[in-house]
Amino acid sequence: MSIKTNYARSIAAAFGAVALLGVVPAQAADVIDQTPVAPLPVEEVPVYTWSGGYVGAYGGYGFSSRTRAPGNSINTDGFQGGAFGGWNVQDGMFVYGAEADIGYNGNEGTNAGLTSQSGVDGTLRARLGVALSDRVLVYGTAGGAAGRLEVSDATTSDTNTMLGWTAGVGTDIRLTERIFARGEYRYVDYGDKDFSLSGGPTAVDASENKVLFGLGMKF
Template sequence: MIAGAAGDVALAADMPSYEPAPAVSVPSFSWSGPYVGLQAGYDWFDAKNRANGFSPATKPDGFTVGAYLGYNHQLDNSPLVIGIEADANYSDADAHRGTAAFGGGRISNSFDFTGAVRGRVGYAFNRFLVYGAGGVAFADPQIKAGGSSDDTIAVGWTIGGGVEAALSDNVTARVEYRYSDFGTDSFSVAGSRVKSDVNDNRVLLGLGYKFSTGW
């Protein structure tokens, strides 16, 4: 019996040992990389005009469409995402709410184009990203009164935030709110010098394409 037991031990020692295959970790989604996208939404401008003792404020609003591009970097082993983004948009905010009484006539404010360059900071929940953004904003306000018009390029600041979701490894969708203050600019219309202080609230929906980090 002792010899048989010894033989069994020797046979077991000769048998190859098997170890379970190591678990393969599936990498989580990364927000790092360049991206481009299209967006559309609605603008609510507030223009406070002052001239000749009058304060004809207007509130032009309208639809806006545009495009954006940027770059995100997600820190290693961290949900923190930082990035930079630029966008350009067309707006039709000039119609029914863009005029006010001015002297014996009307004054109107309108906006065709807006844009911004912003830094972004976000917190990723795998394929969901909650972010805030802020930076420099641009617009082309125009004032009309008494059969004359004047326009300029306004430069101000913007701040906002949103939520973005990765629908696939490359396609993302987002909703965003943004507030912009374009400061005060001077215009010459109807023989008067008009000072106009403009800000804007907007809500945007965006659909983007994220390139791979090796792109």
């Protein structure tokens, strides 16, 4: 009886050891599985900004333009082109800065024996805009304007540098990280000057409307 009892106890102890050996690895595996995994680093996507300098080229057309002399008004129009450059600072949605441009103005026209022909022109302007998104900037612009103007009659011609002002609105649209496209409308009042014509000093003033399209590059 004693031998059978000891034998039974030995078998029970063996089963208990096997069961324990099975439980311990399972618990160890649970501990390993519960070890927290370090999160992968999140790559920050850079936010586009309109801040910085830029240069570009433009082309466009002058329309509904006028050169006026006493008793005469000359309708002028023509193609235009040139280069521009400036600097922007962005603060939230607002973008402000300064821009200059220089180019050739092909506006010309003739009326009642008087001819008007524009030449090199340029502006220096302030800009204030709103970034509707990281791709679209709408802005207003205003500042000083200058341009060469030649006025001639049947026997005499004279050329002056006209000084005035300009104002307009436009849109810059980002195409790539550095390249943007532009569309702009501007009104320009070149003021007035006296021109020496065959009838003596003649007061002449000039103004124009223009639409401009361009491509620019940030740097």
